Amino acid sequence: MAKELVFGHQNPDTDAIAAAIAASYYLNKKGMDTEAVALGKPNDETKFALDYFKVQAPRVIEKADTKEVVLVDHNEAAQSVSNIADLTVTHVFDHHKIDFKTSAPLFYHAEALGSTSTILFTFFERDGIEIPKPIAGMMLSALISDTLLLKSPTTTDVDRKIIGKLAAQAGVSDIDDFGIHLLKAGTNLSKKTDKE
């Protein structure tokens, strides 16, 4: 099986980075050969999470140099890698509206949950794959980031149910305290509300 790159959208937020890391780990456990990459450098909030959980930032790519790719936290070509038109998308994990066209069947899971990391958690759980502590930490950060600590209107019961499981797995005992430090590390809270 040829190697595939896994990435989130341009101008990545914490969910775009965390979901790429989590999806790559998940798909490798399912027998694929993937690498998490990013379409831009991590922002200050994401840097805080990467430092906190001692995770290396995914390398930044300009163009994908594999034939097949996995999209997380986005699906529209305009938000994706520059050469997306030349690539085959084999999997999509996303929680946004859809504007997507392929010439072949693929794995596509979209669900209106608070974050793409929330969606990935449901697949880890479904398949009984344990989430390593640093990856759980990144997914927790993404969930907090996208839902503004469960306060955004996009927050669902599934998000409320799994945040504790992710925190336990990540070794975070005080979710509110961690969450406030994470969100504060982002330069501008109000900007996030517009984006997600």
Added chain:
Amino acid sequence: MAKELVFGHQNPDTDAIAAAIAASYYLNKKGMDTEAVALGKPNDETKFALDYFKVQAPRVIEKADTKEVVLVDHNEAAQSVSNIADLTVTHVFDHHKIDFKTSAPLFYHAEALGSTSTILFTFFERDGIEIPKPIAGMMLSALISDTLLLKSPTTTDVDRKIIGKLAAQAGVSDIDDFGIHLLKAGTNLSKKTDKE
């Protein structure tokens, strides 16, 4: 929660009918209020399955009279109900290539498995929802129909794994014997190979 219609593509095959029945049952178990309908009368093969498992054919609609709908076994507007442009799609369960656009997030699960009924089986199993015998029978028929008794190149390991579970749940002891009778009931086997 307002009522939603669930339907497969125009000129329905057995999977389009069975997946609508199965998805409607599944979503109602999850707390929704849905009705399985069809965009055309059942073909001879589907009629055989409906008679065999004593299931009523879903009523045929020309236009959807609910605001929200669920698509199974298709996603493209050209294959869908005539007034699809005026409707909100809340869920898609499908195994075809994608040409789809929405203005809001939704539940969308596509996977390159042998039939949409196979996909639905994985969700019943994930959520621990038992499949009633007649519905399991229709799903079994759809899987057999779309994969030509596991012989089509679209057949996957998942299809091979679950066909026995569906047959057991449906009370079908000889899958090959049932399958050959089902496929023979369709007027033209070769036509099916082109379509799916």
